[in-house]
Amino acid sequence: MKPRITLKKIAREFGVSISTVSKALKDSHEISEETRGKIKAFADFYNYKPNNLALQLRNQKTSVIGVIIPEIVHHFFSTVINGIEKYATEKGYNVMVCLSNESYEKEVSNMSVLTNGSVDGLIVSMARETQQNQNFKHFEALISDDFPLVLFDRINDDIQCDKVIIDDIGGAFKATNHLIEIGKKRIALITTLDFISVGSLRREGYLKALTNQGIKVDESLIYKIDDEKDLYEQIERVINVANPPDAILAVNEIYAAIALKTAKGKGLNIPKDIAIIGFTSGLISEFTYPPLTSVEQHGSLMGKQAAELLINRIENLAPADYQKVVISPTLKIRKSTLSAN
Amino acid sequence: MKPRITLKKIAREFGVSISTVSKALKDSHEISEETRGKIKAFADFYNYKPNNLALQLRNQKTSVIGVIIPEIVHHFFSTVINGIEKYATEKGYNVMVCLSNESYEKEVSNMSVLTNGSVDGLIVSMARETQQNQNFKHFEALISDDFPLVLFDRINDDIQCDKVIIDDIGGAFKATNHLIEIGKKRIALITTLDFISVGSLRREGYLKALTNQGIKVDESLIYKIDDEKDLYEQIERVINVANPPDAILAVNEIYAAIALKTAKGKGLNIPKDIAIIGFTSGLISEFTYPPLTSVEQHGSLMGKQAAELLINRIENLAPADYQKVVISPTLKIRKSTLSAN
DNA sequence: TAAAGCTTCGCAAACGTTTTCGTGTTTATA
DNA sequence: TATAAACACGAAAACGTTTGCGAAGCTTTA
Secondary structure, rough: OOOOOOOOHHHHHHHOHHHHHHHOOOOOOOOOOHHHHHHHHHHHHHOOOOOOOHHHHHOOOOOOOEEEEOOOHHHHHHHHHHHHHHHHHHOOOOOEEEEEOOHHHHHHHHHHHHHOOOOOOOEOOHHHHHHHOOOOOHHHHHHHOOOEEEEOOOOOOOOOOEEEOHHHHHHHHHHHHHHHHHHOOOOOEEOOOOOHHEEEHHHHHHHHHHOOOOOOHHHHHEEEEEEOOOHHHHHHHHOOOOOOOOEEEEHHHHHHHHHHHEEEEEOOOOOOOOOEEEEEEEHHHHHOOOOOOEEOOHHHHHHHHHHHHHHHHHHHOOOOOOOOEEEEEEEOOOOOOOOOO | OOOOHHHHHHHHHHHOHHHHHHHHHOOOOOOOHHHHHHHHHOOOOHHOOOOOOHHHHOOOOOOEEEEOOOOOOOOHHHHHHHHHHHHHHOOOEEEEEEEOOOOOHHHHHHHHHHOOOOOOEEEOOOOOOHHOOOHHHOOOOHHHOOOOOEOOOOOOOOOOOOEEEOHHHHHHHHHHHHHHOOOOOEEEEEOOOOOOOOHHHHHHHHHHHOOOHOOOOOHHEEEEEEOOOOHHHHHHHOOOOOOOEEEEEEOOOHHHHHHHHHHHHOOOOOOOOOOOEEEOOOOOOOOHHHHHEEEEEOOOOOOOOHHHHHHHHOOOOOOOOOEEEEEEOEOOOOOOOOOOO
């Protein structure tokens, strides 16, 4: 790479000092019209642009916000990034994305790298492993330094910082109620292992709806899927039983789509024999057959809110106590719960 | 945010010079065991970490690579980023992602910001608008400065730099051949407007396959979709005609899925009445009914290759002349072209 | 004609680091 | 005992920028 043109080089060219050049380029009245003119022309010709690193070092501000997410090949997270990026750009910030790949260690190392001056603040959704081992020291260290931090979606209430979450309880509650309203009684829940916070919250909403409607909870209808094992095999067990459920609530789109596929494979009619709802984040639900009723999570809005909280914190516009923004999911009713007649 | 601890503060604490502290922390033999010990203990206690900005400025190296893509809520691009990030991390680089949102102006401004010292190199897939107006000055400026640049997927042959592309011609050729082999004669092509490079390349592969097999090209079977208008309406016109095609090749997953939905809506049997193949990038193809045969684009591999080219270029390990890596797509045959019998 | 004011510029510090080249003191060698 | 080597550290430059302040030289005013 060719060395870029700097103030020093321009200064040498005209036999003036660096500060003269700097001021000239900023149209300072301290510099004569004549000097200003020739310096600006020269700088323009060589396409001078101030070096960002130097500016950032001097101003003690990078105007970059770091984002650490478990994975990016995931519609939900990419919509969140989209929301973050849009708002950040609007406010003059750039976005640096790192992936933890669900690993605690990578999350910690990413945070360590980013917080050494590279970014002004951090937006994080915790890795699965972090949720599992409940080791939040890296977050607490940041917080005790007053480093701007926003957690979203996969959070933990013990961590004192700004947060953005979805009302998972409410979403599952709505979905379950909808299933009850269309006459379903034996509603299965396909959820994640317990340590995933969103999984257990959605479970809570599911339980609340059942209880509210006076339906006795049948623990044998609650299935916990291990993402690291074969999904098809695990989900098959929900349907391939003597007395299958008449409805399924799945905590994500993939589980729902696989359940739908499996049920159809068994010759079951959707939604007559079995109705299905999934929490969604992607486009799959729209294109299955029949299309899946789904709980929409509004990732982009979530990203925007997270970025807003963070930037307010960075710019000292935020109130002293930490904020918690809750986003209400909406139920998008499609054919998987809506009988044709 | 609390001010971070610096070499200067440590130096002041012990009444030594900054250079002594720096050397002590690096275990230099120049510093006595005793001084080294207490300095390291102190630094450790206060969790000292060198400021990245300062290091980057001094070393004239950021170890960050910039990525500019048209959008991120798109399975293909997110898999590419995944590939880039994995390889970059392995090599000690971080990734900064910016979105052009298909806008020429945003692409230019993103590039301008990132190349002012923030990143060591750039991986770009052009915005639609850039492909449209064919204005490549911003790329050429970079190249004439020998700034490390890799273009992927949406490229232009006039730009002299490293590139990674998919063999779109080959992919469309394979797909079309497959349709011919299963006995289809009237194969429609649903493609993009002409200025999208991948669209016209896939069209070329389609035409080549037809010609090779001695099938006369019927221009009325080629449909160009404008992404900014209603997709359903435009795709409906492919199927809702007097003499509909007996097969469809769509240049992306969404077009294919919509075509499938529309065809089923008309009561057509897939694949008997109409077989469908889409270029894919996401999970939709697997979950449609029937699942869609698709041309797999290997986005993650593409990202990895792009990152590899770029980092080699940054580290001066690349040959002087520019490389062009071509990735072969593979045909994943599913039920939308595979009759049950 | 001297004081005051204005114009135009340079110096130097600051951001935080690394590294080369001294320099003064102590210890070992001839 | 003079000299060389070894040791322990500091000064300063470099990366590129901004900015307060001081200092010339010139012009105006009393």
